[in-house]
Amino acid sequence: MDRKDIVETAHEMADAARRAILPLFRGTTLATESKQTGSFDPVTEADRAAERAMRDVLMRRRPDDAVLGEEFGEKRGTSGLTWALDPIDGTRAFLSGTPTWGVLIAAATDTGPVYGLIDQPYIGERFEGGFGAASMTGPNGARRLTTLGDRSLKEAILFTTFPEVGTEAEGEAFQAVSAEVRLTRFGMDCYAYALIAMGQIDLVIEAGLNPYDIQAPIAVIEAAGGIVTDWSGGAAHLGGRVIAAAGRAQHEAALALLARFA
DSSP states (O other), X not given: OOHHHHHHHHHHHHHXXXXXXXXXXXXXXXOEEESSSSSOOEEEHHHHHHHHHHHHHHHHHOTTSEEEETTTEEEOOSSSOEEEXXXXXXXXXXHHTOTTOEEEEEEEETTEEEEEEEEETTTTXXXXXXXXXXXXXXXXXXXXXXXXXXXOXXXXXXXXXXTTOSSHXXXXXXXXXXXXXXXXXXXXXXXXXXXXXXXXXXXXXXXXXXXXXXXXXXHHHHHTTOEEEXXXXXXXXXXXXXXXXXXXXXXXXXXXXXXXXX
């Protein structure tokens, strides 16, 4: 596995996605469709342009790798490495003009991600993790990423994207954890996972995720010292119900509460 080439390819993809997305952010004429009938699940020309730009980089640099992207599906490969791409994680935030969406890029084997990158083009922050290191760059320069480590739930800050979380039962499970923490906040999409890696918050709990939603956050958070599993404590790289924690104490305490419902 050529680690240097994987990292360089991921950064080139993130740069390409930035160039595709930023001219369309906070625009007034952005073409938008809904992927579902009966509920608003938006996709924009920015989502598609960014994923095309990233796939073009992969086709040129690493044509033998597989690709799983939110907008254009799966491309099979022969190398044993799969790139999970979410061109805009948080399209609702993007449409609203808030800078809490991000570009997610992960390189994974069958057992999970080996490297991941979370990029926020408008703020100019980029978080990466894998191969034994986690770091970020942004307006204040570069620094190593380290999670908060162990804290009690009474001290903890908890995030999720949607207040309803998932099904009614999943929402009840989330509320059981929320009732025990110091602070609960909503609506940050992938940026909440970056906040765990930065050492700002303790927990993110979500349900109904796809592999491209979570593989980059897994790589970044685990490299920063955190933990990401499903609600049963197993592997989370295939998506579904996910809990990310800054330390083992928060993780075990939250899992114990989630288990009563899940």
